[in-house]
Amino acid sequence: MPNISPDLLALGFIWYVVFLFSTTCHEAAHALVAKIGGDETAFLGGQVSLNPVPHIQREPWGMVIIPIAMLLLTHSVIGWASAPYDPHWERRHPHRAAWMALAGPATNYTLMIIAAILLRLGWSQGWLHQGSFAENLIGAAFSLNLLLGTFNLLPVTPLDGSTAILLFMSETRAQRYLDWLRGNSYGLLGLVVALFAFQYVYAPIEAFAKQVLLWSHF
Numbered sequence: 001m002p003n004i005s006p007d008l009l010a011l012g013f014i015w016y017v018v019f020l021f022s023t024t025c026h027e028a029a030h031a032l033v034a035k036i037g038g039d040e041t042a043f044l045g046g047q048v049s050l051n052p053v054p055h056i057q058r059e060p061w062g063m064v065i066i067p068i069a070m071l072l073l074t075h076s077v078i079g080w081a082s083a084p085y086d087p088h089w090e091r092r093h094p095h096r097a098a099w100m101a102l103a104g105p106a107t108n109y110t111l112m113i114i115a116a117i118l119l120r121l122g123w124s125q126g127w128l129h130q131g132s133f134a135e136n137l138i139g140a141a142f143s144l145n146l147l148l149g150t151f152n153l154l155p156v157t158p159l160d161g162s163t164a165i166l167l168f169m170s171e172t173r174a175q176r177y178l179d180w181l182r183g184n185s186y187g188l189l190g191l192v193v194a195l196f197a198f199q200y201v202y203a204p205i206e207a208f209a210k211q212v213l214l215w216s217h218f
Helices: 006-036 052-058 060-074 087-092 094-125 133-152 161-168 171-182 187-215
Strands: none
Touching: 006 052, 006 060, 006 094, 006 133, 052 060, 087 094, 087 171, 094 133, 094 161, 094 171, 094 187, 133 187, 161 171
C-alpha cells in the first residue's frame, strides 16, 4: 500500500463522504421520480431515502469496497450504485422512465449549483479559507457532482443518458429503441466507450462550469 499522509487521508475521507452523499441523493431521486410515475419498485426497497444504508445494501461493492480501495491505491474515487425499476413499467411509460433517468443527473447538478453558491458566498464573506476543511468539502461537492452528473448523461448503456433520450422519441420509436437497448448485452462495451469519450469531453465542460459558476462576476 502506498504511503498515505494524514492530509491525504483527510482529503480521501472528504471525497468518500461526498461520493456517498451525492450517490445516495442521485439514486434516491431516481426512486422518487419512479414512484411519482407509478413504479414503486425502488420505493418498496427503501431507496426513496437519503439514508445511504439501503443503497449500500444494494451495491456494497460499488458504494463502499471499490471507492475506498481506489482512494487508497490511486487517490481518486470510483464507484457506482443503482436503483431497481420495473422493466414492464418502462415499456408502458417510456417518457416517465426518461424523467426517472434524468432525475439522477439533475440532482447532481443541483448539488453542484448549491456548492458553487456556498463557495462564492464563503469566499466573498471571508467564511472560507484556502485549504480549510470546509472549503475542501464544498469544493469536492462541486467537482464530484459536476463529474457524476455529466458522466451519467452520456447516451450509452448502462448510463442514465441512454434512457433519458426516450424523452425525445415517439412512443413507437421508443418501443423499438428499448427492444434494441434491453435486448443486447452492451453494458460493458458502453462503459468502455463512455470512459474513452469522457476524457475528451469533460475538460471543456468542467472549465466552462467553473468559469461561469465560480469565477464570473455577477
